[in-house]
Amino acid sequence: MDHDVVIGIDPHKTSWYAAVVDGRHRLLSELRVSASRVGYRELRRLARRWPNIRWAIEGSSGLGRPLTQRLADDDIAVIDVPSKLSSRVRELATGHGRKTDQVDARSVAVAALNGSDRLHQSDEQAETLRLLSEHRDELVRRRTQVVNRLHVLLSHLIDGGAPTWLTADRAAALLGRVRRACGARATRRTLAVDLVAEVRHLNKKISTAEVRVSNALDQLEPSLLQLPGAGPVLTARIIGRAGSLARFPSADHFASYCGTAPIEVSSGDVTRHRLSRAGDRQLNHALHLIALSQIRCHEPARAYYQRKRESGKGHREALRCLKRRLATVIYRHLEADQSDKIPATNWQRGTDANN
Numbered sequence: 456m457d458h459d460v461v462i463g464i465d466p467h468k469t470s471w472y473a474a475v476v477d478g479r480h481r482l483l484s485e486l487r488v489s490a491s492r493v494g495y496r497e498l499r500r501l502a503r504r505w506p507n508i509r510w511a512i513e514g515s516s517g518l519g520r521p522l523t524q525r526l527a528d529d530d531i532a533v534i535d536v537p538s539k540l541s542s543r544v545r546e547l548a549t550g551h552g553r554k555t556d557q558v559d560a561r562s563v564a565v566a567a568l569n570g571s572d573r574l575h576q577s578d579e580q581a582e583t584l585r586l587l588s589e590h591r592d593e594l595v596r597r598r599t600q601v602v603n604r605l606h607v608l609l610s611h612l613i614d615g616g617a618p619t620w621l622t623a624d625r626a627a628a629l630l631g632r633v634r635r636a637c638g639a640r641a642t643r644r645t646l647a648v649d650l651v652a653e654v655r656h657l658n659k660k661i662s663t664a665e666v667r668v669s670n671a672l673d674q675l676e677p678s679l680l681q682l683p684g685a686g687p688v689l690t691a692r693i694i695g696r697a698g699s700l701a702r703f704p705s706a707d708h709f710a711s712y713c714g715t716a717p718i719e720v721s722s723g724d725v726t727r728h729r730l731s732r733a734g735d736r737q738l739n740h741a742l743h744l745i746a747l748s749q750i751r752c753h754e755p756a757r758a759y760y761q762r763k764r765e766s767g768k769g770h771r772e773a774l775r776c777l778k779r780r781l782a783t784v785i786y787r788h789l790e791a792d793q794s795d796k797i798p799a800t801n802w803q804r805g806t807d808a809n810n
Contacts, residue, residue: 460505462498463536463564464512465556466490466519473498474560475505478568485557495525511536511567513559516698534567541566578699580675585695587671588688591664598657601650608647612640623654679788683756684748689741693785696738700793703786710782714739715775730775739778742785746777 459478464471469490475483486501488494502508510526511534512519523533544562545554602621609626610616612633617626630651636644668691672680679690703709710716714734749756756777763773 459568460508461511461534461564461567462502462505462508463560463562463567464498464510464519464522465559465563466512466514466517466522467556468518470494471498471522472556472560473501474557474564475501475508476561476564476568480565480568482561485560487556490521495522498522499529509534509567511563513541513563514538536563536566544569580671581694581698583695584668584671584675584691585698587664587668588691588695591661591668591688592692594657594661594664598654598661601653601657605647605650605654608643608650611643612636612647623651623658626651626654675792677788677792679785679792682745682784682788683753684745685785689744692737692741694789696735696741697789700786700789706783706786709786709789710779712738713742713778713782715742715778715782717775717779742778742781743774746774746781749777749781750774 460475460483462473462475464473467490470487471490471494472485472487474485477483484501484504486497488497502510510531512523513536515523515533515535526533541559541562544566545558605626606617606621609621609629613629617629626647630644630647633640633644665688669687672687672691675694677690677694679685679693680687685693697709697712700709703712707716711731712734714731714736716731718731718733746756750760751757759780760773760777763776764770768776
């Protein structure tokens with residue numbers, strides 16, 4: 456039937472490959488077009504052959520974003536198919552798991568037919584925060600790389616090397632003690648001076664990026680900033696990575712997306728759970744940092760953590776329990792912000808999934 460027809464798109468930087476599949480997983484048509492306005496028109500002409508066709512794109516927030524945006528501008532809903540899901544469909548299909556554009560596009564369509572009904576949700580504010588936070592994180596990584604290179608050079612110039620926590624001013628002071636440099640030693644000193652200047656430049660760019668994040672949050676005024684341990688940088692990362700909460704039917708689904716929900720691995724009469732390595736690792740890292748901060752500075756969280764330790768859990772297990780509870784608290788804050796309600800700020804109302 457027409458409503459069982461899906462056009463699956465495997466997006467690339469310069470091209471889009473489309474495969475039209477019906478409810479019986481039969482390939483009806485396929486087409487490769489350029490990633491341009493002309494290519495988009497060709498895809499629309501192809502789709503008009505099936506009046507009730509549905510669109511499914513692999514990674515609608517990644518390489519598929521340009522096409523997704525064009526479809527959204529024309530009021531066409533898009534099913535977002537994660538790359539991991541289409542990869543699993545491809546591996547389970549016949550054809551020895553071959554990876555081609557045709558196979559990938561068909562796998563995207565089959566995944567949409569088999570129940571992947573997660574519609575792409577566009578949230579401009581969340582997207583802005585994601586871009587700003589990722590830009591700031593990239594600058595921090597670059598600074599860390601430069602500081603590591605500076606450590607290596609200083610270890611050859613100064614006995615005992617530089618201290619672990621190295622700043623641009625401290626490195627400049629250490630270089631001021633280096634005298635009578637010649638040959639390779641002089642070259643190392645010159646390179647170290649250049650790296651100190653680069654660290655200072657990156658420090659300014661990081662400060663500018665953090666101001667942009669704060670300004671964006673001031674316009675949004677998220678209640679998540681009230682959560683102990685969630686500063687502007689982590690708040691922007693969480694909102695940016697989570698996006699629209701319409702993607703998550705419940706707080707439990709959000710916790711699973713964050714990778715904080717334990718996975719059941721029971722067998723027979725034995726009931727066990729193990730750590731989840733799935734989910735968005737950036738979100739998981741943000742929750743990890745908030746949990747560490749709350750253990751040190753937030754009494755209710757510290758008391759909860761201690762109760763878990765006293766019940767026989769190790770540090771990592773108790774920390775995972777706290778992260779699971781934090782996922783629910785954060786979900787409530789996000790839910791309140793996106794529904795214009797007053798958030799439930801009582802920390803104790805979090806859900807404990809690891810009792």
